[in-house]
Amino acid sequence: MKNKQVIRSFWTLLLLSSFFCCSEKKNTGTLVREEASDRIRQENEKLILFFGNSLxxxxxxxxxxxxPALIQDKIDSLELDYRVINGGLSGETTASGLNRLDWFLEEQPYIFVLELGANDGLRGIALTETRKNLNAIIEKVKTSYPDTKILLAGMQIPPNMGPEYTASFRSMYGEIMTQQEVGLIPFLLEGVAGNPxxxxPDGIHPTEEGHRIVAETVWKQLYPLL
Known part of the structure; x- marks a missing residue:
């Protein structure tokens, strides 16, 4: 009797061991398949690069x-295969943006959103210099990836630099759009600028609510390109 109980216990343990082993293999196999699926999905995702300053x-x-993250949320909610990269850097001017652009062009962006110029304007940098740098950035993207869609974010500045500079700054983006044949967000901070x-508190950078409004402004121009 005792031997029979020992044998019965042995077979019970063996069966349980086999069950858990198979279960573990099944779970491991599922995990591997899910990771592979995620890798394939990421490889198939088109890149949207937001290249700008602190905004x-x-x-x-x-x-x-x-x-940019709010745009990714919108894309995910629609189950579209796009991945957003936030290439913003606080304090960035058009000149420094041009200098670091190559780092972001190692992978082809499907859409390139260019948001630069505000810091140039606030510092009173000559518009000829700002215009030259914006054109150079656009041309570098076009040369590297002719099929990339480019969207230029228009900007306006306070009248501190005088009415002529301010007006010329505002119109510069539309002129570049026409010259370079790219898309345009007329004014990135529409409905946000000037609203405390x-x-x-600095009066320049949007709050979380401000960014939600900016995301809607960007989405109107971005969505037709997807």
Whole structure:
């Protein structure tokens, strides 16, 4: 009797061991398949690169609350195969942006959103220099990837530099759009600029709510390109 119980216990343990072993293999196999599926999905995703300054970077707020991340949320909700890269850097001018552009062009962007120039304007940099740099950035993207769609984010500045400079700065983006035949967001901060409730205490950078409005402004021009 005792031997029979020992044998019966042995077979029970063997069966349980076999079951858990198979279960573990099954779970491991499922995990491997899911990881492979995620890799394939990421490889098939088209890249949307937001290349800009602190407005793109989301200065003063968490990056997931900045408008590029909100655009990714919209894309994900529609189950579209696009991946957003936030290439914003606080303090960026058109000149420094041109210098670091190559780092972001190692992978082809399907859409390139160019948001630069505001810091040039606030510093009173000659518009000929700003215009030259914006054109150079666009031309470098076109040369590297002729099929990439380019969207230029228009900007306006306070009248501190005088009415002539301010007006010329505002019209510069539309002129570049026409010359380079690219898309245009007429004014990135439409409905946000000048509203203290939608900007941080510095009066320049949008709050989380401000970024939600900016995301809607960008989406109107971006969505038709997807």
């Amino acid at each position: 793109t970077a989301g200065y003063g707020i968490d990056e997931e609350d900045a408008f 409730d939608l900007n941080l």
